[in-house]
Amino acid sequence: FLYLIGVTLALVAACIHTSMGAREAKHFAPPVVMGEEALMAKKGHGTCTRGVQDGLLFNVDAKKADEICCFNRHYAEHSGYAFTPKVTWMKDVPQDDTAREYFDSIHGKRAFTAPKGRSFNAFVQESMAHGWPSFRDSEVNWDVVRVLPDGECVTVDGVHLGHNIPDRSGNRYCINLVCIAAPGEQCTANL
Numbered sequence: 629f630l631y632l633i634g635v636t637l638a639l640v641a642a643c644i645h646t647s648m649g650a651r652e653a654k655h656f657a658p659p660v661v662m663g664e665e666a667l668m669a670k671k672g673h674g675t676c677t678r679g680v681q682d683g684l685l686f687n688v689d690a691k692k693a694d695e696i697c698c699f700n701r702h703y704a705e706h707s708g709y710a711f712t713p714k715v716t717w718m719k720d721v722p723q724d725d726t727a728r729e730y731f732d733s734i735h736g737k738r739a740f741t742a743p744k745g746r747s748f749n750a751f752v753q754e755s756m757a758h759g760w761p762s763f764r765d766s767e768v769n770w771d772v773v774r775v776l777p778d779g780e781c782v783t784v785d786g787v788h789l790g791h792n793i794p795d796r797s798g799n800r801y802c803i804n805l806v807c808i809a810a811p812g813e814q815c816t817a818n819l
Contacts, residue, residue: 655777663774668788680698685720693804704804709760710760725748728742733787734783735785740763763801773801
């Protein structure tokens with residue numbers, strides 16, 4: 629009887645701890661490259677060394693991009709933002725299975741290439757169903773992207789991208805379009 633009371637109290641304590649916002653640490657299996665919390669330490673511009681690049685693509689809101697990339701750890705552009713009439717992402721990308729590179733909005737480093745291993749239509753359908761551009765393991769540039777133990781996806785430079793929210797098909801990286809809207813690689817030697 630005392631054992632049952634102890635187990636019950638432990639479960640109640642765990643539920644209270646979880647409901648109060650505690651993050652569950654996870655380890656994602658390869659090919660995921662795990663990152664340390666230190667990547668997101670305060671720098672000169674929030675968690676970044678600078679603000680967003682000029683000339684972001686897809687008519688995304690640069691102020692929103694700066695806020696989400698550099699001054700945010702948990703929130704996102706609203707679900708469906710990438711598909712709103714103002715945003716030109718679906719008009720600007722090739723409507724075929726040609727892979728397109730996506731660059732982080734701060735340093736212009738390639739973070740994702742999609743679609744890879746699936747059709748453009750499958751990529752768009754999954755993205756629309758979840759509300760954000762949704763990438764899979766094979767579409768991630770692991771030289772640049774890291775996943776923190778709570779699932780947050782960031783760059784090695786401290787740019788918040790989104791979150792890994794796995795489903796039955798595996799890891800799914802729900803990424804803020806405003807965070808991957810740079811026009812391409814940019815020299816970062818002086819940044």
